[in-house]
Structure formats: structure tokens, C-alpha cells
Amino acid sequence: MTETEKKEGIKSTSTQSVEQQTRKASINFIVKDKSFEKFAMMMILGTTGDAMDTKMNFFFTFWGLNLLKKNFKPKVAGMPAPMKGMAANMFKKRMKKFGIEDPWAMIKDAVDSGNMKLYPCQMTMDLMGIKREDLLDWVEDPVGAASFLEMSNGGQIVSL
């Protein structure tokens, strides 16, 4: 990269209008796994984003959609099979020590404040035969990939 290119790169970002900047603020996550790790990342990022007043949309696709099912218990992926469930409980206990008493209640707070939104993937629901009533009542209505890309327009996309 030459010096000129670098300077121009900086210029290009500096001309963006205030409107552009506002739309930039959203962070849009793809959640594709059902592991406890992904659940915890979603919870920590979403609630931290809420505290920072940053809009965060989470799009749950493939196995990730399981995380929005009523009473679903995520297991720790990075553990040998027999310990996956136990490890999740262990993490939950340790999290309590750090003030995370009820992760879902914290997520719901962030959702209620309007900063965090949880979107089920419509195609995943169709492919896996999952019905709206299988999912938590307070998540958004299902959307497709096109809607996700549209809402992400101008913001960030992060595939967790």
C-alpha cells in the first residue's frame, strides 16, 4: 500500500455523512451453532452492547436456532462428549460469582430496552420443521437472509 492510497483510504471514511454514521452503529451477528460458548458470547456481547447503547441484531440460523427454543440447554462444545452438559453447568455457576445470575433475564432486559434483537432464520425453520410456538415468545418474527442483509446494510456483520 502506498502513502497516497493510505491517505485516500482515510479520506474515504471521513466523508461519510452523519446519517451514514448512524446506520453504521448496528452490529449484526450470525449465530450458527447451538453451543454454550456461542450462547455466552451472544449474551455478553448483546448485554454489553445494550449498556453502550449499540444496536445489535442476532440472526439465528442452522443449529444456532436451537438457542431460541423454549427450555433448550446449550452444552459446551469445546469439551469431550461426556462432559459437555456438566461443563455448561460449571460455567453457569462460576458466572454467578461475577454477577451473571440469570443470563436469559439479562438478555430479555437488553431486548426490552430495544437495543438487542433476536431473529430466527425463516429458512432454517422451514428446513428443520421448527414452529414459531417452539421458540421463546419474545423473540422477533422470523426473517430470511435478504432481510438480514438489508438490516445489516451500513453496519457490521459478524459471524460468531
Add this chain to the structure above:
Amino acid sequence: MTETEKKEGIKSTSTQSVEQQTRKASINFIVKDKSFEKFAMMMILGTTGDAMDTKMNFFFTFWGLNLLKKNFKPKVAGMPAPMKGMAANMFKKRMKKFGIEDPWAMIKDAVDSGNMKLYPCQMTMDLMGIKREDLLDWVEDPVGAASFLEMSNGGQIVSL
């Protein structure tokens, strides 16, 4: 990357007119796994992006490069080992019901329209001894990490 493409790439990032902004920046995906799930995400995002006239570059690295091999059959990662292959076929059958008859043909359409580009990672080819003729004829020429970062400049990077 041809000289013309390089110049256009530089121009597009350096001028960044309002028109540019509206035209939406490119989305640049890193595909690092060879699973059916990642294949499906690539297909759905790339063809949806094409329908929305959004430029999407996919950079296939590590095991992800396998997806560009001729006759490679991705298996479902999020399933117990004996069901991985079967599950991929099951998903493909269900996808047909939703109008996805031939995923590769849909990808090739998006590639032909110029919005979707599939880049093999040069270093992965070197490290794994994969030759150009092992890959689908119509994917782009291999590029390195630096070229990928350059083409992503001003756009988004998403690691699937």
C-alpha cells in the same frame, strides 16, 4: 487480480462518492471449514447478495478450500459421525422443496453475473499440495491473504 481490477479497486476505495456508499460496500467472507453448513451459508448469502446486487467475495482457506474441489461432497458437521453424509443428502432434498434445485448452478449464476467471486487461498494450495486443476474451472485464480485484505478494504470482512 488483473491490473484493471486492481486500479478499479483502488479507485473505488479512494473516491467513495455518495453513489459508492449507496451501492453498498463489498462483503468479503473467509470460508475455513468444509462442512455442508458452511457450503449452504456461502450459497445462500452469495445468491441473496447477487439478487440484492451486492458484491460478495469468498476466500476459501484451510479445509474450506475443499469446497471448491471438483466433485467434493460436503458433510453436515453438526451431526454424529455416521450421519454426517446422510444428513447432507436430507438437507439437499428438503432444500429442493424450497426451490433450491441445484445449489452449484445457483452459485455459478451469481458468479456469472459478476457479483459473487470465489477465491482459492494460494497458501492453502501450497501447504496442502492442491493444484489449480483440482478446483472447479470457473472459480477465480488463487490469491494470498494480502490480496484478500486489499480487496476487502472499505468493505466488510466476515469469517463464516
Add this chain to the structure above:
Amino acid sequence: MTETEKKEGIKSTSTQSVEQQTRKASINFIVKDKSFEKFAMMMILGTTGDAMDTKMNFFFTFWGLNLLKKNFKPKVAGMPAPMKGMAANMFKKRMKKFGIEDPWAMIKDAVDSGNMKLYPCQMTMDLMGIKREDLLDWVEDPVGAASFLEMSNGGQIVSL
């Protein structure tokens, strides 16, 4: 987060001085796995970014934090269990042929030049009982998710 911090966070996104814009160029990676693949991606992206004079921050969370432990040897995730360790050594040998003699020395060079920064996740250290002295001496001090999101503000977030 205090009210003052929140306001400053909002101010920083709304005013967007040229100085801010320079920080915009940063690419901010979340490293959540301890695999050799993720280690290699971190190394290649970070050192390539340094060569292109792009600021890259890496935030090591969950199992990814292991990569910053002294003498930790990452294993290849995309291989059957008995070959995971062997495969890492095989890749390292092949990388030598392509000029990657000592990956950690290359990473340290990029860190010393000021372009690449490695951040341990504070919550992961707390949850897993990992101490600062367990980690490489020359990585940054641990930070939380809020600090990571703040340093990523205006730049890119990529979850590897």
C-alpha cells in the same frame, strides 16, 4: 459502565474526527478456539496486516485464550483425534518451506511494530482461573468485552 463513559462512547461515534477515522482502519478479531487453524489464521492475518500497516487487534476469549499461554501447542481441529497433534507439526514443517520459520517470532515482530495487539479476555481469565503470569509476557493487559467493543468502534469486527 458509568453514565460519563456511556456519553463519551456516544460522543466518540457522533463526532468522528479525522483522528477517529484513522482508528477506523482497525480490524478487530475475536479468537474463540485454541486450534492450530485459528492460530495460523491469526498469525497470517496479523503479520500481513502489519506489512500493510493496518492496525489489528486480537481478542482472545474462551478456549482461544489458551493460544496466549506460555508453551501452549495448538492442535489441528479438522483432523481425527489421534492425528491432531501430528498434523500441527506437519503443517509447521511445510510452512517452513514457505518462509514461516518461527510463527511466534513473526507475531512478536508485528506486535513490536505496534500494528498487532493481542488482548486476553478478562472474564475468561476469571472464569477459567488463568493468571496473568500464565500468559506470554508481551501480550497486552486483559480487557473486558466493553473495552473490546470500544476499541473496535468504527472499525471492523471479525470473529475468527
